[in-house]
Amino acid sequence: MPIEHAIIIGGGITGIAAALVLTKYNRMTCSIYEIKLEPATIGGAINLTPNALRYLDHLGVLPRLMHLGCRVKYIEIASLRTGQQLGTMDFDNVEKFKHGALRVMRHDLLSAMLATLGESGVQVQYGKKVESVVEDDVGIIARFEDGMTVEGDILLGCDGIHSAVRTKFIQPERTPEYTGVANAYGLLNATDLRDTIPINSTTLFFGRLGSLLPANSRLYFSAVMGTQDVGSREGWTVKSMEQDALKEDLSRRFSGSTLPMMDEILRRISAIALYPVYRLSENGIWSSGRMLLLGDAAHAMPAQGESVGLALEDVVLLSRILEQDQDVPVQKLFQHYDTLRRTRINAAVEEANFGFETIKDRGWAATVLMEWLTWIVLAWRASRKEKEFEFDVRDIELGL
Known part of the structure; x- marks a missing residue:
């Protein structure tokens, strides 16, 4: 049966992005439910990488966002001990990456996404706490704490690291x-x-x-x-x-x-x-039946400035997979998404965890050693980062 209606739990960046791409490119009906009483994000500014800007352009959000942010050509890495520059992370290759990088406040990004979604007539329903789900061979029903129910073909858990969809219905033991x-x-x-x-x-x-x-x-x-x-x-x-x-x-x-x-x-x-x-721990379960986790609900990791880009990749890849033969069972489509996505996410998690281990308090000798190693690591990662900034899930072979 065709997949026509997506129930989306979570009205943050991942949930809104999912609704934008599925509404625009898959012609699906999307219903979004958010536990908070109004739009809200956690965190201050975020650096949107070239990948993230390409996907936001794909979703029609970028024109609204550009004037709200500050262009970032590169990030300098310097020693607090000496003030000496240790290296840079360069985003300024528009010819290769199609976009540079942009620093914006999270609430500005969310507002721009909500305004774009509103043009399609889709609105987030706030103050909705999911309580239970029931699914069968033809669909899924979500029930909320206030007694409201909604029927759909799939349910997407886009409700962040403290995801109710994950902890109630998919993998309760996988807690932050x-x-x-x-x-x-x-x-x-x-x-x-x-x-x-x-x-x-x-x-x-x-x-x-x-x-x-x-x-x-x-x-x-x-x-x-x-x-x-x-x-x-x-x-x-x-x-x-x-x-x-x-x-x-x-x-x-x-x-x-x-x-x-x-x-x-x-x-x-x-x-x-x-x-x-x-x-979240690595290699968690991302799907069960007609339910799929996206963004931080599936693979929350220490922030390295690329979490939004990874969440946008999630939803764009899912959109491409759902464009395929509608006779394929939902569970198989979700398993194929997992197969295509897992390696890239595992690599990002490994890098993010390593980066945060080096942030923790350390002695003087360890600090000096890390300063010496930083320029080597940055040089070694430069070509790898270029490939990552070029990577686009719209170009990969789906093989379904």
Whole structure:
């Protein structure tokens, strides 16, 4: 039977992207349900790689987004200890990648995606908590906590790392684990600090007690550092509210001769948000029957600036597979998606986990060693990154 109606659980970036691509290219009806009461995202700015921009162009979102972000030609990697540049990550090869990179606020990205989706007449239903699902040979029914039910042909779990679809219906034992690292971020107008901030666009300062990522003019400030787990979401919220203690900790970690303006930056930031970085175990189960997990619900990993691009790849690849022979059982289509996707995701998870292990607090000798190794690793990864930025799931042979 043809797949005509997708139930999408999760109204964040992955869920909206799934609805955009399935509505536009598969001519499917999509119903989106979000547990939050209104549109919301977790996190500050995000660096959209060339891959992500190509897919956003494919979805019709990019024209709305370009004026909201800041173009990023490259990210400098520097030593916080010495101020010396250790290498760069280059995005500025538009001829090869078709796009550069763009830094945007997460809420701007979500707003642009929602506005684009609204043009097709699809709206997210908020305040909807999925309670149970029942499926048979012809479809699937989702029931929500308020008693509402909806029938569809497939159900997509796009509800993030704390996915209810995964923990209730697909793999309950696969729960998020804390990485030992938290991200503190803030935003301020730094126009009058331009001459005293030693960066041109974006610089990642690599130090003993974490990594600091400032970006110039309208300064986006992100500090990633080893932090003890406080045990609950409520506990993390309380810790975020302890602004004086948080700023004091950031000053201890990152102030010094390399960044003499650090204390001034911290003084000017009115609020710093703190959130823990979680991940999922590798090689989890992504599908069951007519249900499929996408994005962080399937493969949440420590952020390396490419998570949005990977989520967009997920939905675009799924769209291509669902365009195939409609006589193929849904379960086989989902298994084929898994086969095509697993190797690339496993490689991304391995790289992300390695990157976050190097962020944790370390001694002086280990820091110096990591500085020496960084330029070697960056040089070794340069050609690999170029291939990754060129990669496009629209070009792969499906073989179905």
